Amino acid sequence: MTTTTPAEPAERIRVALVDDQALFRTGVRMLIESQPDLQFVGEAGDGAAGIDLVRRTRPDVVLMDVRMPVMDGITATSRIVDEQADEGGPSVLVLTTFDFDEAAAKAIRAGASGFVLKDADPEFLLAAIRTVNAGTTVFAAAATRDLLRRFEDRADAPTVPPAFADLTPREREIFDLAAKGLSNAEIAGHEFVSEATVKTHISRVLTKLGLRDRVRLVVFAHEHGLVGRDAAGA
Structure with a gap:
């Protein structure tokens, strides 16, 4: 009698996390590591360290906090997108506390592929990671409506x-x-x-x-x- 083990995904999505809250990073890391199709490649506590992390680990998706010491997520996103443009580069998914604020808008202009709320359901965050990796953008709930109102x-x-x-x-x-x-x-x-x-x-x-x-x-x-x-x- 022979037994077989479930085959692992041929190529897992490599995910990096940049956030200044250690407890939040631990939770997200555990969530990502629980998924067979995702691979957690590293974390950083500020934007400058995040840029170095991306250079070293070459992730597919970067989860990026907006407000951090040393260098904020907007500046870090812009530099990551510019540096990696010729190589395809990672998709940056911004993490924000609010549905849509000026910081999130600036991050999108800087090259982020969308944003999710920090208190989003784990399932939504996982789906967002897979979605931006597939080349589709993600907006947090109600964000489009807030965006329209802002410009109107x-x-x-x-x-x-x-x-x-x-x-x-x-x-x-x-x-x-x-x-x-x-x-x-x-x-x-x-x-x-x-x-x-x-x-x-x-x-x-x-x-x-x-x-x-x-x-x-x-x-x-x-x-x-x-x-x-x-x-x-x-």
Whole structure:
């Protein structure tokens, strides 16, 4: 009689953690180590040490606190994204105490792939890690709504970037739906096209506007007052 053992995942997701609270780091490390498809590669207590950790361990995903001594998470995120850009680099998932604040917004502009609340359910954090590693962005609950409100309340009139004029009418339609938070499947249903077609349009939109991903697209759209703009003309 022969016995077999369950096969381990061919390639585990390498996760690094940067946070100044030792107890929080211990909890997250234990959570990640309990997952067969995740590998905890190291931790750091401030942004500067976090940059060095990323250089040494080459993680796939970095969990990054926003407010830390020595160097904050925004600066660290920006440097990690810039340094690792040519090599693909890790996805940075920001950890924040609030649904959406200015610090989280700055982290997204700096290159983070999304953010989750520190008190999120363990299952949500694990799902967020897997999601950003797969190339999809993650927003904490209610964050998109808070983002919209933040830019709607601004007193200064936004300007339309010249690059927006390079989008075709169909690309502007896709842009608007993506900026409103619709998924590829929802956009496909709305436009009566395939998800593959939507992905192609999104990729072209990001390239023309010089944006890294859909998180930046949402921020870009609301910063410049482009949500709901007539698709036929800028």
